[in-house]
Amino acid sequence: MSAEASAPDLRAALRDRYGERVRLSESFGELTAEVAPELWPDLAAFARDRLGMTFFDWLTGVDEPPDRIAVVAHVYDIAGRRRLLLRTAVDRGAPRLATLTGVYRGADWHERETYEMFGVVFDGHPDLRPLLLPDGFEGYPLRKDFVLAARVAKPWPGAKEPGESGRATARRRRPLPPGVPPDWGTPEG
Incomplete structure (x- = not known):
């Protein structure tokens, strides 16, 4: 797919690849693709390799009580000036998700922060240790019940x-x- 493809082509490409397994929505002119956790690394690799989203911007969590934590990543196509929001949700009781560090090296720091602030464990992360909080800190400060x-x-x-x-x-x-x-x-x- 060329970098000059328009936003409707993003929708078509995502629908062709994932069919009903992707939920597409648009807000303020930005397309969001939401998938199940098992498709998370595949979605990121598809965005990078097939959609031209080579720039990793950020990744974070969103506490959605009572039972979910959403993980959201923003990627960007520099040549085509297009944005895409990648989204999935994990169980709040045991939040685990595959790492994106093998797809986007820039995800490293963001996953460490999301682990520390929301408690999401990124399986396969090369160095998931505390980043911002003091040693011995208990709890997840960005969860709504903190x-x-x-x-x-x-x-x-x-x-x-x-x-x-x-x-x-x-x-x-x-x-x-x-x-x-x-x-x-x-x-x-």
Whole structure:
């Protein structure tokens, strides 16, 4: 397929290759191809080798509670100035997916970050070790159920809540930040 192929040709090529196994959608002029996890590395290789998407831009996760984590990669055809979003979803309870480092070397760092922030294990990755968080850190900070302890332990340095201005007005209970359980961080007694 030539690099000058238009966006409808991307759709046709993906349909010819994957048929009903690919879900195509478009948003803001960008085509998204979503496949099952077992087709993930094949989709990336097809995008690179047959569609001309030789530039790997980025890869990340998207937490989709209650049961999925989506993995999304953005690739680009430099000569044809075309974009393609590759997407799949893994089980949130045991998130595993084949690595794309054999297809796009640039996926290495992005997969390490996605592993660390979302807990997605990339099978076959050459060096899946922590990248950003300190040693011994527990949890996955970009999952929606991760409690941001700093929001509870340290008050927000902004406008005062009613009752904090020093005037004799009724004081109301301070609301907890989103995602914090109601009994988390409350003093016992």
